[in-house]
Amino acid sequence: MSTVALHDGKRLWEEEGWCILHGLLPADEVRLAQEALPDLFPTAEEFAEDRDPARNLPFRVDSHSVLPAFPFESGVLNRMVLHDKVIDLAQEFLGLTNIRLYQGMVSAKYSDGALDDEQLLHVDYGNHTLVVPRPDLGYQHLELFIYLSDVTAETAATRMVSRRLTTGVPTERTYLSLTEYPDLYAAEVPASGPAGSILAYRPDVYHRGVRMTAPGAARFMLHVSYKPVATDWLGSQAWPGAAEGLAWHRFMQETNVRQLTMLGFPEPGHPYWNEQTLRGVSARYPLLDMAPWRAASSGAGPS
Numbered sequence: 334m335s336t337v338a339l340h341d342g343k344r345l346w347e348e349e350g351w352c353i354l355h356g357l358l359p360a361d362e363v364r365l366a367q368e369a370l371p372d373l374f375p376t377a378e379e380f381a382e383d384r385d386p387a388r389n390l391p392f393r394v395d396s397h398s399v400l401p402a403f404p405f406e407s408g409v410l411n412r413m414v415l416h417d418k419v420i421d422l423a424q425e426f427l428g429l430t431n432i433r434l435y436q437g438m439v440s441a442k443y444s445d446g447a448l449d450d451e452q453l454l455h456v457d458y459g460n461h462t463l464v465v466p467r468p469d470l471g472y473q474h475l476e477l478f479i480y481l482s483d484v485t486a487e488t489a490a491t492r493m494v495s496r497r498l499t500t501g502v503p504t505e506r507t508y509l510s511l512t513e514y515p516d517l518y519a520a521e522v523p524a525s526g527p528a529g530s531i532l533a534y535r536p537d538v539y540h541r542g543v544r545m546t547a548p549g550a551a552r553f554m555l556h557v558s559y560k561p562v563a564t565d566w567l568g569s570q571a572w573p574g575a576a577e578g579l580a581w582h583r584f585m586q587e588t589n590v591r592q593l594t595m596l597g598f599p600e601p602g603h604p605y606w607n608e609q610t611l612r613g614v615s616a617r618y619p620l621l622d623m624a625p626w627r628a629a630s631s632g633a634g635p636s
């Protein structure tokens with residue numbers, strides 16, 4: 334994906350409210366992420382053949398009741414959420430370098446899944462912000478779906494409505510009824526794309542999930558959201574709550590300064606760091622290379 338294409342995507346995201354980015358993520362890394370999915374979810378075949386009815390049941394009741402979250406047991410999924418290309422994209426779209434990851438989840442949807450998979454048109458900001466979206470620099474937030482399977486109209490591509498058509502809808506109308514807005518339902522477009530594509534959408538774009546129409550199929554995707562730093566009213570997950578878990582400690586063995594900064598971990602040179610905190614954090618995470626933090630702390634001496 335060239336810079337020009339990223340700029341085109343940003344313009345679409347701003348004007349239409351959404352865009353699909355192709356070819357941004359390396360195919361081999363997408364394949365590795367796909368290989369991590371069977372540990373988390375039934376495969377399409379396992380679900381279609383109902384090999385494990387108890388495992389399948391939640392997806393028949395509410396496909397969002399099973400939403401494994403970052404930090405994942407799988408390092409490849411963690412890397413995907415904090416991939417350099419994804420961070421680059423978020424910084425480009427938000428127009429800022431100082432941003433934070435505030436959501437990382439993975440979902441699955443199946444043929445013959447939950448009736449609730451057929452959603453009303455809605456905006457997502459209701460559970461991403463305490464207030465209402467403000468689209469200016471420094472206030473906008475970015476929602477991404479990273480496709481881990483091919484997504485078509487028949488395999489439940491999210492239906493999107495251009496923002497150009499919804500300027501007259503009052504901000505507080507987070508759900509739109511079919512009877513009141515039939516023209517918007519008629520104007521919806523499937524956000525189709527092969528595995529590895531990224532759907533970027535604004536918190537104020539109307540969209541909806543739909544049921545699978547293809548038989549024996551499954552759809553897997555990562556839900557990844559970024560926001561500007563110091564926007565306490567925006568959020569979804571809080572990373573410190575996961576920091577006693579094994580998944581977090583495994584993640585800390587293979588991460589880096591840029592990824593950790595996205596999570597709110599104090600950057601090298603931050604006033605938080607002194608001899609005592611450098612020593613303590615190093616003891617807490619013995620395999621984390623603390624050299625960048627030590628090097629940036631004047632009082633800590635050479636690493």
Ligand SMILES: [Fe+2]
Nearest residue numbers: 455456457540
């Ligand atoms: Fe939504």
